[in-house]
Structure formats: structure tokens, C-alpha cells
Amino acid sequence: MSKGWNRTLLEALAFLLSVVVFWVPFYFVIINSFKDRTESSLLNIDWPSRFHILENYKEVLAAQDYMMVRAFFNSTVITLLSIAVLVVVCAMTGYVLQRRTDRWSGPIHFLVMAGLMIPPAVVPTIWVLDSIRLFKTMTGIVLVEVALGISFAVILYKSFMATIPRKIDEAAVVDGCGSYRMFFQMVFPLLMPVTSTVVVLSSVGIYNDFVNPLYFFPGAKNATIQLTLYNFTSMYNTSWNLLFADIMLISLPPLVLFIFFNKKIVAGMTAGAVKG
Amino acid sequence: MTKSARKLYTYWFLLPAGLVYFALFLLPTIMSFFFSMTRWDLVDWEFIGFDNYATFFSESSLNIGFRNTLVFAVVTCGLKVVFGLLLGVALTSGLRIKGYLRSVVFFPTLLSTIAVGIAFSTMMHPTQGLINKTLALAGIAGPDWLGDTSIALLSVALVDVWKGVGMATVIFIAGIMSIPEDYYEALQIDGGNAWDKFKHITIPLTAPAMNSVIILAFIGGLRSFDLVWAMTKGGPGFSTDLIASIIYKQYQGGFYGLSTAGNVILFVGVSLLAFPLLKLLNKREVDL
Numbered sequence: 001m002s003k004g005w006n007r008t009l010l011e012a013l014a015f016l017l018s019v020v021v022f023w024v025p026f027y028f029v030i031i032n033s034f035k036d037r038t039e040s041s042l043l044n045i046d047w048p049s050r051f052h053i054l055e056n057y058k059e060v061l062a063a064q065d066y067m068m069v070r071a072f073f074n075s076t077v078i079t080l081l082s083i084a085v086l087v088v089v090c091a092m093t094g095y096v097l098q099r100r101t102d103r104w105s106g107p108i109h110f111l112v113m114a115g116l117m118i119p120p121a122v123v124p125t126i127w128v129l130d131s132i133r134l135f136k137t138m139t140g141i142v143l144v145e146v147a148l149g150i151s152f153a154v155i156l157y158k159s160f161m162a163t164i165p166r167k168i169d170e171a172a173v174v175d176g177c178g179s180y181r182m183f184f185q186m187v188f189p190l191l192m193p194v195t196s197t198v199v200v201l202s203s204v205g206i207y208n209d210f211v212n213p214l215y216f217f218p219g220a221k222n223a224t225i226q227l228t229l230y231n232f233t234s235m236y237n238t239s240w241n242l243l244f245a246d247i248m249l250i251s252l253p254p255l256v257l258f259i260f261f262n263k264k265i266v267a268g269m270t271a272g273a274v275k276g
Numbered sequence: 277m278t279k280s281a282r283k284l285y286t287y288w289f290l291l292p293a294g295l296v297y298f299a300l301f302l303l304p305t306i307m308s309f310f311f312s313m314t315r316w317d318l319v320d321w322e323f324i325g326f327d328n329y330a331t332f333f334s335e336s337s338l339n340i341g342f343r344n345t346l347v348f349a350v351v352t353c354g355l356k357v358v359f360g361l362l363l364g365v366a367l368t369s370g371l372r373i374k375g376y377l378r379s380v381v382f383f384p385t386l387l388s389t390i391a392v393g394i395a396f397s398t399m400m401h402p403t404q405g406l407i408n409k410t411l412a413l414a415g416i417a418g419p420d421w422l423g424d425t426s427i428a429l430l431s432v433a434l435v436d437v438w439k440g441v442g443m444a445t446v447i448f449i450a451g452i453m454s455i456p457e458d459y460y461e462a463l464q465i466d467g468g469n470a471w472d473k474f475k476h477i478t479i480p481l482t483a484p485a486m487n488s489v490i491i492l493a494f495i496g497g498l499r500s501f502d503l504v505w506a507m508t509k510g511g512p513g514f515s516t517d518l519i520a521s522i523i524y525k526q527y528q529g530g531f532y533g534l535s536t537a538g539n540v541i542l543f544v545g546v547s548l549l550a551f552p553l554l555k556l557l558n559k560r561e562v563d564l
Contacts, residue, residue, distance in 0.1 A: 042404065099281075117550055210390050229388065250388055
């Protein structure tokens with residue numbers, strides 16, 4: 001009996017703590033995004049005297065000639081393209097690296113690991129992009145996101161490949177499969193579980209990326225979601241309601257992803273972290 | 277490896293990834309050593325030897341970044357380990373609401389750093405902010421979280437922990453779940469209490485998880501940029517400037533050589549600190 005009470009007390013305490021530490025900040029942003037400018041400038045968590053939901057969100061979306069809409073479009077395209085490239089090239093790489101061991105394996109592994117630790121050299125990257133005419137272009141930012149995402153994805157693919165028996169390869173060879181057909185028709189479909197992990201994790205990372213677009217994709221026309229939010233801080237520094245509405249809008253995609261793929265995300269991140 | 281296997285697992289498969297990785301990661305990294313010794317505008321460069329490094333180490337507005345970055349990395353890493361481990365233990369225990377708690381703790385990991393930074397800087401407002409108003413109810417005069425040079429860096433570090441502790445927690449949870457139940461039962465038979473379990477079983481057997489958390493959080497802390505930039509832009513003064521934010525400021529100012537020198541210093545710093553740390557941690561793991 002007393003043990004049950006103890007547990008209930010502990011649970012109540014943990015719940016209360018989670019409300020204070022996590023729900024209050026969420027609620028603070030949500031409720032203030034519903035207020036008018038004067039009330040939101042008080043920065044409190046009181047109930048709004050009148051709700052201004054539609055006006056606020058409409059105004060944010062329409063601001064600066066529908067900058068947000070363009071930013072959503074840009075971010076979506078960058079994210080989708082980067083992921084498509086990442087999945088194909090990293091699956092191929094992880095597959096060969098796991099199946100093949102020779103004197104190159106060590107150095108290649110070292111280079112892949114280096115990508116997880118070493119901070120990218122910013123201005124020299126701009127220099128490279130500029131000299132191949134890709135600075136400030138969609139292709140350029142996509143390639144940068146791919147380059148910086150390769151290490152993590154390759155490690156995930158490589159460790160998943162270890163769970164696929166070599167017998168399958170041998171059978172395919174006996175059936176007369178060449179290396180390309182074998183990979184794309186036999187192996188790649190088997191990599192589905194890890195592919196979905198890579199897709200979910202990379203999409204969160206690239207969608208939320210602020211630093212790379214800031215450096216490699218500048219210019220008003222090239223707005224991405226995170227850059228718009230950052231620029232709105234100076235534009236809306238007296239209209240907290242609009243700034244918070246902006247935060248709510250850009251947090252929706254990760255929220256949706258979280259609701260549907262919670263387990264996948266957690267499992268993928270853990271696997272990546274422990275194996276990396 | 278037979279010839280047919282070499283042909284089957286051809287290195288041509290590495291070409292697309294290798295090309296992108298080389299052109300946009302390895303090549304810039306290699307070139308950064310050269311460009312850090314130049315005065316440079318992306319087109320023309322003038323070789324000036326170690327002048328940029330000398331500037332970086334002597335100028336107080338630049339070298340303050342070393343201390344700040346180290347403090348930031350150590351504080352965030354330390355807190356993530358402590359809170360991550362405690363949460364990990366709590367969330368693998370008999371609590372009925374642990375599924376809910378895991379989700380809540382993990383969710384901030386997926387949020388935009390800029391959004392989190394903005395939300396917390398409003399809550400940390402010295403007079404109007406939610407935090408100080410709440411403290412005032414209890415009769416405590418809250419500090420100027422982001423305006424006081426002596427605590428601004430720590431305030432940002434706390435927000436970083438708030439956002440990142442979910443990651444540490446799930447890694448610890450994975451580590452704790454992999455400990456066989458028998459170990460705890462054996463200790464129970466020997467008369468061990470909860471503290472003994474934590475000290476003699478959980479801590480040593482989660483060493484691999486702890487190493488992952490330490491390395492990830494420490495390197496992440498050293499490279500950190502966006503949260504500081506969203507919350508303080510390095511201010512007040514230069515009190516929250518990290519190496520990464522100094523690199524950005526020098527880039528904005530058009531000092532590309534100096535900015536690149538900052539990149540090389542960060543590169544060397546991460547390598548000098550992270551690789552020995554990795555070795556040390558791995559050794560500890562083997563000794564157990």
C-alpha cells in the first residue's frame with residue numbers, strides 16, 4: 001500500500017516537473033501567438049481577452065509579399081532533394097564499405113568518421129561553390145547538405161548492411177545478377193528500415209538547419225524557413241504575437257513527424273549515436 | 277577478396293558520395309589551412325603567413341572565444357550527462373507515465389534551435405520575462421539572465437541543455453535497457469539497495485552509452501553556433517561569443533582569411549580535445 005502511494009507521489013512530482021519545464025514554454029508560445037500586439041507585449045501566460053488566431057497567422061504568412069510561403073517552398077524543395085540524393089549515394093556507399101574489406105577500408109572509415117567530428121570550413125566552401133558557379137543556388141545548398149550529411153547516413157547504412165546475410169548476394173550472383181542490378185533490385189529494397197530512419201532524421205536536420213543556408217544560400221529570394229524566422233526577429237521585435245505565430249507555423253512539420261514517427265526517430269538517433 | 281567479389285562490390289559505387297564529400301567537405305578543409313594564412317576576398321589572395329593566427333590569439337575580442345567555447349562545451353556536456361543519466365534511470369523504472377515523459381523530454385530535440393532561442397530569450401527578459409516574474413512571486417529578485425556578462429553564457433548553456441537533454445536521455449535509456457535483469461536480481465539477493473544498484477551496475481554497464489553522450493555533447497558544444505546567435509549574438513560585449521560565432525562575424529565583416537583561421541583553430545581544437553577524449557573513454561570502457 002505505502003509503496004503504491006510512493007509511486008503515485010513520485011509520478012505526480014515527475015508530471016508536475018514536466019509541466020513546468022516543458023509545457024509552460026510550449027504554452028507560452030502558443031497562447032501568445034493568439035493574442036493581439038498589446039497583450040502579447042506583456043509576455044505573460046494569461047488567457048487572451050480576445051483571440052486573434054486567423055489575423056495573426058494570415059499576417060505572418062502574407063508578410064513581405066508572402067515571404068513565408070516562398071520560404072516553405074524553398075525549404076521543402078531543399079529538404080526533399082537533399083534526402084533523395086543522400087539516400088541513394090549513402091546506401092551505395094554503406095553497402096560496398098560493409099561488404100568489402102581491403103587496404104582502403106581503414107582510411108575510408110577514418111574519412112567518414114572525420115565528417116562527424118570536424119566542423120566544416122565555411123569560407124573555403126563558399127570559395128569552392130563560387131568557383132563551380134553554385135554559390136547562392138538551390139543545387140549548391142543541396143550539395144552542401146548532402147556533403148555534411150554523408151557521414152551519418154553512411155554509418156547507419158553500413159551497420160544495417162551487416163544484418164543482411166551474404167547468402168543473398170551469392171544467390172543473386174548465381175542467378176546472373178550484375179553488381180548494379182544486384183544492388184538496386186536485391187539489396188536496396190532490403191534496406192527499407194534504415195532508409196526510413198535516414199529519411200526522417202535527415203529531414204528534421206535539414207529542415208531545421210540554420211547555419212548552412214545562412215552561409216551558402218543568402219539573399220532575399222533564397223529565404224529558407226529558419227532564415228525567415230531569424231529575420232523576423234528584427235522586423236517583429238515589438239510584435240511578439242506575430243513572431244510566436246511564425247514559430248508555431250515552422251514547428252508544425254516537426255510536430256507532425258514526431259506524432260507519426262516518434263519511435264522511429266528515437267531508435268534511429270540512438271543507433272546512429274551509439275554506432276558512430 | 278576474390279576478383280569476382282571485387283568486381284561485384286565495385287568502388288565505383290563510392291564515386292557519387294565520394295565526389296560530393298571531397299568537393300564540399302574535404303577540399304574546403306584542406307584549403308582552409310592555406311587560406312587561413314592569406315588576406316583574401318574569394319578572388320585574389322595575398323599570403324601573410326601566421327598574421328591571422330597572431331591576430332586571433334592576441335585580440336581580446338577574438339581570443340575570448342576560446343575560453344567561452346570551452347566553458348560552454350564543458351557545462352552543456354556535464355549537465356547533459358548528469359540529467360540524461362538521471363532521466364534515463366527514472367524513465368526505465370516502474371513509473372507508469374514513463375512513455376509520456378520520454379516523449380516530452382525528447383520533443384525539443386526536433387524543434388528549430390532558432391525558435392527555441394527566441395522563445396527562451398523572451399522568457400529570460402529581466403523585468404517582463406516569465407522566469408523572473410515567477411521568481412518575484414516567491415520574493416526572489418531574478419538576475420538579468422542574458423544581459424549580465426557574468427551569467428549570460430551560462431543562461432544560453434542552460435537552454436542548450438533544455439533542448440538537447442532528450443538526445444542524451446534516449447542514449448542512456450538504450451544503454452540501461454541492454455543491462456540483463458539478472459545482474460540486478462543477483463545484487464538484490466546479496467542485499468544491495470537501490471543506490472548499490474545504481475553505483476555498481478547501472479553506472480559501469482552504461483559506460484558505452486555515457487561515452488557516446490560525452491563525445492556527442494562535447495563536440496556539439498565546441499561547434500555550437502545557432503543558439504547563441506539567436507539569443508545574444510555573442511553579447512553583451514563579447515561575453516557569449518563562441519569560436520563559431522566569431523567565425524561568422526569575421527566572415528560578415530569581409531575578413532575571410534581571419535574567419536578561416538578561426539575555422540582552422542576550431543578544427544585543431546576539436547581534434548586535440550576530442551580524439552584523446554575518445555581514446556581515454558574507450559580505455560576506461562575496456563578496463564571495466
